[in-house]
Amino acid sequence: MTLPEAGELQAAAAGGEEIIAPLPRVTLQAFCETPAVAAAMQAVVADRRMDKAHARIQMGGPVAAVEAFRASPTPNIIVLETVSAPATLIANLEALSESCDSGTKVVVIGHVNDVQLYRDLIRRGVSEYLIAPLETLDVLRTLSELYVSPEARHLGRIIAVTGAKGGVGASTIAHNTAWAIARNLDASTVIVDLDIAFGTAGLNFNQDPPQGIAEAIFAPERLDSALLDRLLSRCSDNLALLAAPAMLDRTIDLSETALEQLLDLLRASVPCIVLDVPHQWSAWVKRTLLGADELVIVAEPELASLRNAKNFIDLARAARPNDAGARLVLNQVGMPKRPEIPTAEFAKTLGTEVLSAIPFDAQLFGTAANNGQMIAEVQAGSKASEAFTQIASALTGRGEARRGKRRLLEPLVSKLKRRKAS
Template sequence: MPDRTDPAERVIAPVPRITIQAFCETQDVAAVIESAAEDRRMQKAHLKVQMGGAAAATEAFRSAPTPNVLLIEMHGGRTNPLAQLDSLAEVCDAGTKVVVIGHVNDVLLYRDFIRRGVSEYLIAPIDPVTVIAAISDLFAEPGAEPLGRTVAVVGAKGGVGASTLAHNIAWAIARDHAVSTVIADLDVAFGTAGLNFNQDPPQGVAEALFAPERIDANFVDRLLSKCTDNLSLLAAPATLDRTNDFGEGAFDGLIDILRGMVPCIVLDVPHVWTAWSRKMVIGADEILVVAAPELASLRNARNLFDLLRQARPNDRPPRLVLNQVAMPRRPEIAAAEFAKALDVTAAAVVPFDPALFGAAANNGQMLAELQTNSRITEILSELGGAVTGRAETKKARPTLLEPILAKLARRKAS
């Protein structure tokens, strides 16, 4: 049977605009499916949950068309599931996909279901993410590449360095973890990604937003500016010639195309709260909330965490990144106390280093280009590995002096 041991660790494609009906026999399974219906990846689908199992489904569709997907719970020990499935097949439309939720872990039964045209067999107890993954997989193109992972980086308040960290994390993912990555600057009016990468591309994210009818893979590829072998930039124009009152789904087509092109997309989300920015953050696979260790950041971060936990009950919680820590002569909230107030553990604590950050910004360089082995670049590399599922950081290539230095260190120790 298909391996769904940990579907939460994989990127699950949003379920398309389809109709789904579930016929359950137990309240536990019904509750799980209802929870799945509220998930961010099920926003386009219409799902209805009813009781009665396969018998109720057969009766309901004698005089009504079947939906795109049928979820049927079956208790193998109570009735003959194969006979129930045969009866259901007599009223089921040819295009309907059937997912059976059973309570028996039996390979022979699974094979009988598949021979009868069942698309998937899930074994109870189930969880919402398993249900979503099963439905999503039904509509995946055979042999299609896995979807790219979206990482939204958002500041708890303005001026906490969220954009700078987003750019450097994207750089680290591409360089240290060898993952093809796009950094998308979504701050159309004031974006700084072009400056930070010392690039001035003639086209960028605005062209995609203001000409959505032209969006396809070739068009988006022309908008990307190459930064390194593994890193491309989708820059913002940073001009004020038009307002940016975008609709909620303004970026949807662009993000869908990017997810089919590269394994990782880092979204530099500006510190605004609009319908589209809210959707970008809630819809991301990973979320980094960047905050400074002070009270306004704590209040805003708490609001963000509360909202995101409520809106994403089946996702990993957002990750807290504390930036500009240990600024001289500034009273601060201790990192441990800050994280405790949010009921999380800080994913990263980045120390205040105005010389390094200032030089990188003024030179249009990444932090690692100025100080390859600094503690800050190590922190951001580790964070990049965490959000992409690559916990181990790729070590820098050893220099010719390293064996000599290691030998001297051993002599000194002895």
């Protein structure tokens, strides 16, 4: 599968929500003058997109920045809050420029909406001028765009899918959702099987590629877009697979940052990436789940799933305050003779909505698994197939946008009908 060009990536991403790229490994130093802006910058630094950056926040504003860098090298980014008059700010910036390294980017936070000041700052080499009070995502977007080229602004969306416990069908949900995104929403998609020793994506898509994710993870020094292109196995026109070897010849002891390079490459080249994350708990799993743009927890309507799903959702709320909460999918609902927690009660206990409740259908899911097919290929009109389309639409934001357009059109359509009748 050939990775899409920048134009294809932009077109495919246009229907979904904006993705703010994580910052690279940069240093940032902020000099604030008010407690409100200092608190806002603390929230920015705590966001998951700043994991690679090394940041420091202190008070003092532009004057403190000038003093700090008289005899010290400047960081990659300097953020300055100013409450002084424009002339004083310009004088401080001129003094700072005498000791500023050529690659340093400066972002100024002000308290007045002044177009002339903005033009003066940009003319003097300031990267951006923000007006307080600050929204966390606005600051993150500004910092991210300092390091993202204009042709790569529309980045791929990473969707991580994992099970609240083993055996709940998280892999099946991940694979069918990826297929629905590629087939029904016409977005180039890659499914990444992260269960390196026992992954089933190859079986479910009836693929047996000679290479896959092991080559990408265990030899990071060789990994680039050309190698990644060779490792991907085509499943359909819009869907590719990075399969797991499913072999036990080596143990899988990955470092916390083992997937960073792979995910950065995928994010820059594919509109949608679906991660099939195994049910285990290690540093790299935690980092992968919390670093995704969308986090999906798959559970069954029983007590162990309820407890574990609550732990996941609470962790996501605490660690990802600027993101949508973890999504909950209930699988195998309505299994005969099994006592179950009702869907409404399950959702109420967790304090979240159930994105989809997929009915138990042993015949349908068993047939699909044994044939190496997706649910929609076996029975396109089934409730499960419709559920995967719904999940795909919600995770990409496309279905919601289309429904919003229909709601806007409804009043116009009724008016036209009334005119025609009269």
